[in-house]
Amino acid sequence: MIEHGLKLITTEQDYEIDVAPENDVVSEIRALIKKHNLEAGDKLPSERKLSEKLGVSRNQIRAGIQKLEFYGIIETLPQSGSIITGIGVPSMNTMMKDVLDLDTPDFNALVETRVLIESQAVQMAAVRCTEESLKQLEMAHQNFVDCITNGLPSLIEDMKFHLAIVKASENTVLYGLMKIIVPDIIGHFNKEDICDRTQAIKLVSEHTDIVEAIKNKKSDDALEALNLHFAALRKYTKK
Known part of the structure; x- marks a missing residue:
């Protein structure tokens, strides 16, 4: 694995006025890859270096990296930082351009879409869930619990849990x-610091209820548990 201790690249064409900070991060990484012909396995600059260069918080840097990670463009390894995946440079450039071209929806629209998807998926999961997908769901739940128990950031594990619900719908x-x-x-x-850490125990309990309903193949109970879980989120969007 090669770590490139290179000066970060900033080109005028890679930036647009009023773009989200995470898109600045995506543009910076894209420019770095293009300028230095980085390949699969090469390591990206640290969050600290990116934060200093772009003048944004490390949380915003992390949001940009997470965006690329969820699209499979980069991978973050424990104790190693973020590396480029092996999808190939042409495909990677195209995917990163697509990520930048996506309109950023408002939070209310995101919540509405998420609720629609998960409400359908959680009922389907209770009916269709396989032994393997249930195992993945329980593992995602346990990873979330471990983060809460150890006082670690839990947002990513929370979203992975909800992704596991939808995946279990088959x-x-x-x-x-x-x-x-x-x-x-x-x-x-x-950006909004929406997650209330004081509600951690409540979230764990709600996740547990969702898992148990799916495990017991009770679709109505699964939907009810999910709706209770989303109550605070719906309330927030109405502010």
Whole structure:
């Protein structure tokens, strides 16, 4: 694995006025890859270096990196930082351009779409959930619990749990749609600091109820548990 201790690149054409900070991060990484012909396995600059260069918070840097991670363009490894995946440079450039070209929806629209997707998916999951998808759901839930227990950031694990719910529906279209909106949801959560850490225990309990309903193949209970879980989120969007 090669770590490039290179000066970060900033080109006028890579930036637009009034773009979201995470898109600045995407543009910076895209310029870096193009300028230095970075390949699969090459390491990106640290969050600290990107933060200093772009003049934005590390949370905003993390949101941009998470966006690329969810699209499979980069991968973050424990103790190693973020590296480029092996999807190939031409495909990677196209995907990054597509990410930048996406309109940024308002948070209310994201919540409405998420609720529609998950409300359908959680009922389907209770009926269709396989042994493997249930195992993945329970693992995602446990990872979230571990983060809460150890006082670690839990937003990503929370979203992975909800992705696991949709994946358990065995509907690839719903899962694909959910993966598209997740990066923007994460960006809004980071920017607005929506997550209330004092509600951690309540969230764990609500996640547990959802898992148990799916495990017991009770679709009505699964939907009810999800609706209770989304109550605070719906309330926030009405402010």
